[in-house]
Amino acid sequence: RSIARRTSTTGAYLTRRGFASESAPDRKVAILGAAGGIGQPLSLLMKLNPLVSQLSLYDIAGTPGVAADVSHINTRSQVSGFAGDEQLRQALEGADVVIIPAGVPRKPGMTRDDLFNINAGIVKSLCTAIAKYCPHALVNMISNPVNSTVPIAAEVFKKAGTYDEKRLFGVTTLDVVRAKTFYAGKAKVNVADVIVPVVGGHAGITILPLFSQATPKANLGDEEIEALTKRTQDGGTEVVEAKAGKGSATLSMAYAGAIFADACLKGLNGVPDVVECSFVQSTVTDLPFFASKVRLGKNGVEEVLGLGPLSDFEKQGLEALKPELKSSIEKGIKFANDN
Numbered sequence: 001r002s003i004a005r006r007t008s009t010t011g012a013y014l015t016r017r018g019f020a021s022e023s024a025p026d027r028k029v030a031i032l033g034a035a036g037g038i039g040q041p042l043s044l045l046m047k048l049n050p051l052v053s054q055l056s057l058y059d060i061a062g063t064p065g066v067a068a069d070v071s072h073i074n075t076r077s078q079v080s081g082f083a084g085d086e087q088l089r090q091a092l093e094g095a096d097v098v099i100i101p102a103g104v105p106r107k108p109g110m111t112r113d114d115l116f117n118i119n120a121g122i123v124k125s126l127c128t129a130i131a132k133y134c135p136h137a138l139v140n141m142i143s144n145p146v147n148s149t150v151p152i153a154a155e156v157f158k159k160a161g162t163y164d165e166k167r168l169f170g171v172t173t174l175d176v177v178r179a180k181t182f183y184a185g186k187a188k189v190n191v192a193d194v195i196v197p198v199v200g201g202h203a204g205i206t207i208l209p210l211f212s213q214a215t216p217k218a219n220l221g222d223e224e225i226e227a228l229t230k231r232t233q234d235g236g237t238e239v240v241e242a243k244a245g246k247g248s249a250t251l252s253m254a255y256a257g258a259i260f261a262d263a264c265l266k267g268l269n270g271v272p273d274v275v276e277c278s279f280v281q282s283t284v285t286d287l288p289f290f291a292s293k294v295r296l297g298k299n300g301v302e303e304v305l306g307l308g309p310l311s312d313f314e315k316q317g318l319e320a321l322k323p324e325l326k327s328s329i330e331k332g333i334k335f336a337n338d339n
């Protein structure tokens with residue numbers, strides 16, 4: 001069977017057992033922050049992905065246990081756990097895709113930007129190591145604030161002389177996952193059929209779902225669209241409040257992260273027409289980074305797709321998000337250059 005056929009249904013491997021892997025090329029995936037709330041279920045889901053041949057789990061502590069546990073699952077990949085700075089090199093060497101959910105999550109009342117001071121430093125040090133040990137890997141940035149951590153990563157890679165804008169991605173898939181779920185609920189359509197692009201950034205009003213382009217089409221009123229938009233923008237906060245101090249989205253984020261990494265692997269393997277939304281270097285607007293639909297290929301980003309036709313409500317949302325997104329991007333760039 002061809003790779004394309006075997007992997008054509010998004011996430012199908014999550015529900016199928018006994019898949020074949022003989023024709024898929026070797027791919028090493030490293031997860032940095034693998035012992036955390038997102039890291040553990042993400043490690044599980046990547047262990048289930050038949051496109052992965054080597055799964056490298058890194059954290060400051062706790063990864064030997066997670067790796068031993070996950071390694072007993074009878075799927076293709078060989079699992080190794082690495083802990084501490086001195087093992088970071090081994091964790092990263094040869095990686096095709098590096099997924100970064102390292103850093104602290106939000107507590108009730110916090111914005112993603114409140115995480116900046118801690119997570120910016122973590123991301124900077126991990127990206128310095130990526131530049132050294134696996135400069136050609138595709139980087140999937142989950143650590144918040146994504147609107148700033150992606151620009152930080154870009155600056156670190158530029159300084160190291162390894163920056164390739166085609167290989168750096170802010171993971172905004174959870175916004176897409178939420179938009180699809182909420183839309184399907186309101187529009188009373190089968191959630192598995194729903195497609196909704198989500199553009200902009202990954203925090204509050206910078207998250208802009210384009211429900212005017214959602215399919216299957218539904219006749220939702222303006223108020224319903226506004227409510228869906230707000231719920232998508234506040235989806236993270238909904239989880240933070242429900243967890244009441246025990247962190248933010250981890251399980252749905254692990255699912256979203258697994259979907260995005262799977263898309264990156266398919267692209268690397270030459271599967272055609274792999275398109276996901278992601279926060280990338282962009283000329284779609286006047287901002288240097290922006291989330292929109294991206295076609296993935298053998299080198300990472302194959303094409304950054306435009307926004308398509310927007311409703312008046314979406315046009316307003318786009319103008320409203322630009323100042324905040326611009327300042328988050330600049331904050332990241334400044335941090336990387338000052339520290």
Ligand code: NAI
Pocket residue numbers: 032033034035036037038039058059060061101102103104105106115119122125126141142143144145146171172173174175202247248249250253
């Ligand atoms: P967590 O606190 O449960 O796990 C974070 C893990 O990172 C811990 O195991 C910690 O030991 C590890 N870590 C800290 N410093 C590290 C370093 N220098 N190297 C390697 N690992 C390190 O947090 P959780 O819930 O897993 O969230 C992780 C991040 O993901 C947060 O920044 C959170 O805001 C973000 N997030 C992003 C989402 C998105 O849509 N992009 C959605 C949800 C969360």
